[in-house]
Amino acid sequence: MSDPSLERLANATLLAPFPGATPPRWVLEGLERGMSGVTLFAINGNVPGTGELAELTAALRGHADPLISIDEEGGDVTRLAHDTGSPYPGSAALGALDDPAVTRQVFRSLGAELREVGVNLDFAPSADVNTADDNPIIGTRAFGSDPELVARHVAAAVAGLQEAGVAACAKHFPGHGATSQDSHLEIPTVDADLSLLERRELVPFRAAIDAGVATIMTGHLRVPDLTGDTPATLSHAAVTGLLRGALGYTGPVVTDALDMRAASGAVGIPEASVRALLAGSDLLCLGSKEFEDSVRAIREHIVEAVRQGRLPGERLEEAAARVAGLKAWLATAGSAEIDRAAGLEAARRAVRVTGSPSVSPNPFIIEIQAPSNIAVGPVPWGFGPWAPDVVPVEAGDADSHGLLERAHGRSLVIVVRDAHRYTGHRALVSTLLAARPDAVLVEMGLPVWRPEGVTYVATYGATRANARAAAEAIGLLRPVSGDALT
Incomplete structure (x- = not known):
């Protein structure tokens, strides 16, 4: 050779x-x-x-x-x-x-x-x-x-x-x-x-x-x-x-x-x-x-x-x-048409809700930040594109009292991602829920950890489509048939 x-x-x-x-x-x-x-x-x-x-x-x-x-x-x-x-x-x-x-x-x-x-x-x-x-x-x-x-x-x-x-x-x-x-x-x-x-x-x-x-x-x-x-x-x-x-x-x-x-x-x-x-x-x-x-x-x-x-x-x-x-x-392979509406509709149908997660028009949303693994990388996630008041927090540095004060008189939404993997995340969520049992907990990872008696939304993912579907599920946005994300 x-x-x-x-x-x-x-x-x-x-x-x-x-x-x-x-x-x-x-x-x-x-x-x-x-x-x-x-x-x-x-x-x-x-x-x-x-x-x-x-x-x-x-x-x-x-x-x-x-x-x-x-x-x-x-x-x-x-x-x-x-x-x-x-x-x-x-x-x-x-x-x-x-x-x-x-x-x-x-x-x-x-x-x-x-x-x-x-x-x-x-x-x-x-x-x-x-x-x-x-x-x-x-x-x-x-x-x-x-x-x-x-x-x-x-x-x-x-x-x-x-x-x-x-x-x-x-x-x-x-x-x-x-x-x-x-x-x-x-x-x-x-x-x-x-x-x-x-x-x-x-x-x-x-x-x-x-x-x-x-x-x-x-x-x-x-x-x-x-x-x-x-x-x-x-x-x-x-x-x-x-x-x-x-x-x-x-x-x-x-x-x-x-x-x-x-x-x-x-x-x-x-x-x-x-x-x-x-x-x-x-x-x-x-x-x-x-x-x-x-x-x-x-x-x-x-x-x-x-x-x-x-x-x-x-x-x-x-x-x-x-x-x-x-x-x-x-x-010799074929081709197909892009259909993003199918993605959003699938995300909507995948959401699982426990309780009645209706929130006021101006909720206070706390997102507990979770590290991404190397495969995922620094891709943005969460409710940011769909809500005006989203507060990202690090579980170890969070001031739960201050957060609860800011949420006074408003619906409280707590967003986590694979909370089952992080002791500090679960502790912070439990503290917030003890003071606000009416809060909505949104899990954007795997729904392994689920506190008793809480209104709970599971998206099974943290994509833009998953976040939009969750925002609709809690009443923050109104679903529009045939809508697609750009």
Whole structure:
């Protein structure tokens, strides 16, 4: 195998990031030399607006036929709407609604938005079964905790995205939902034997495969009975043995971002890339900050691994063939119409209300700030766009007496996000409710913690659509049929 052809095969495994809204020369040259594509990140300035994004993707396509990937789940994890919050409810809300036809409709519209700006590979949906309440990385990103429910909505989401001409990517194989660690920071463990894995984690992935999912993403998590201490991304038993062998999946396998500590913290990104390819992955998502020098080092390390005989050249040829098949499918894929009204209507139908949450026209709204995980990022959330008097507070610094004084004579609304995960948040809410039992408590994360006797609204997500639906549910806004968020 000649050096130029070997370098081209190594390039075919790479999904590179880059800074800014204009593709740098090294990216364009890489595409011309066989690099499969790019991954776009809002934190890199790749998505300043839809117009600029469409211009960026057009520039990329002017030099090759690239995969243009993004992490757009349409819920709390959004890149297209990172500055406003998504106009679509997330997976947890769709799972609570449990109408697969609506899930398919929402993901079809989301796919249409992606296709309109030139994105053709979406790292969604999450096929994780969220069985750990304290899961720091999945939570509302999952459709729920029941494997069969998750499976039918994963299949619907895959169908919707791909009807819009965008390749779906079920993640995070073999399932991140039973973990209590964040794989950005450490290697999470799924404490399940193979029998439990089959009955729980693998059910949605089988449904995704049956639905014709275009790609599947590995998770950087270990399952001791399957992978030992090795994360699944780097495990031949997980990727080749289980996913390809037992489950019969034949399409491209994509790694989760290899800059995450769970994948590369011990060995570095170039070596993690080689090990992921050996395990059976075909496309390497490198992370958000692995620019020109890093990409070069990764490519050279892959080439050297082939020369040393550590990595068979046939493995690269196999990966390149799968990627070529994906691109061929995209060349003939269909399209769909954007339907944001479907997103808002789904968010409305997903809201669950206990009690009678009618508030006065000028309520006092306290929002207890919750940290976003790395996957969600700094996306705005809450009632700000819909209410004139919203007070964000940090639970540890809050003056409950002062807040209650400000709320005197007005309806009080307390907004939380995953209150079950934060002792200080629950303590502050309990203090406020003791003085104001007439207050309305709005939970914009998972409704795990629910005080007795309180008027309670659960949105199952913190997107712009979820917040609008909650504002309507408490009487702050009047629902308008056919309305859509812009």
